Amino acid sequence: MDSVAQHSASRYSKVSVITSIVLIWFHAMAAYALFFQFSWTNLAVSAFLYWVAVGLGISMGYHRLHTHRGFKTPKWFEYFLAVCGSLTLEGGPIFWVATHRVHHQHSDQELDPHSPRVNGFWAHIGWIIFGEASHNDTGRMARYAPDLAKDPFYRWLSTYHWVPLTVLGFALLAVGGWPLVNWAIFLRVVVGLHATWLINSATHMWGSRRFATKDDSRNIWWVALLTFGEGWHNNHHAHPTSARHGLTWFEFDMTWISLKLLRAIGLVWDVRVAKANLKPAESVAA
Ligand SMILES: [Zn+2]
């Protein structure tokens, strides 16, 4: 038995009650919206907000910018991307970034917050619901994101990460009523959560490996489609600071295309880019 699996029995000893209630509530509302409140307007608004929250907020913001610093951009745009990230209900930037840096430092080892070596359920959602996993240790988390912890705005957003989503929810209620809220908040958030969690579960279990990294990371095209390019996860573990994850023309990476456009208009610069034939950890500025 490897060191990760040894402790799996005690991982389920405690349930995070508030998180569980919120997740059950969101899944119930999402199911109701999907089966009873469909309209093309609801779908279009939800798809747009899915791109804003998961594409801009998580992929471009929390992940490639705030965690790995793969490119540079003005402070106001950093803050904008962080607010977009909070719309996923995946927590504030300090929690998200610290958890993800711990994941890279201990990938698929004992201290990885969400390795499928425990089991696929744990990697997908179990680590969120159960136990006093290290992600609940705020003091330890802040040590992994000192760059963000010294910024008052990021500290505020990490404490009140649910505020932008709530404000957006009331705005949608005013213009479109409950059916629009149920689609563009509840259903859209649930789809975004599972898409992101697939990075932790699926792309550490299934798919192909271009690079012989020490972890179990893999590339999966359909996860990349759902997550704006994050599914090229083996490429990413081999070259963590690269702002480009899809490394060939057939590895579709929507966030990389977006970054190229933003670089062309001068909004981002010093973009770090890995190439498919580089050894792991060799990223070059482009
Ligand atoms: Zn990973």
Ligand SMILES: [Zn+2]
């Ligand atoms: Zn990463």
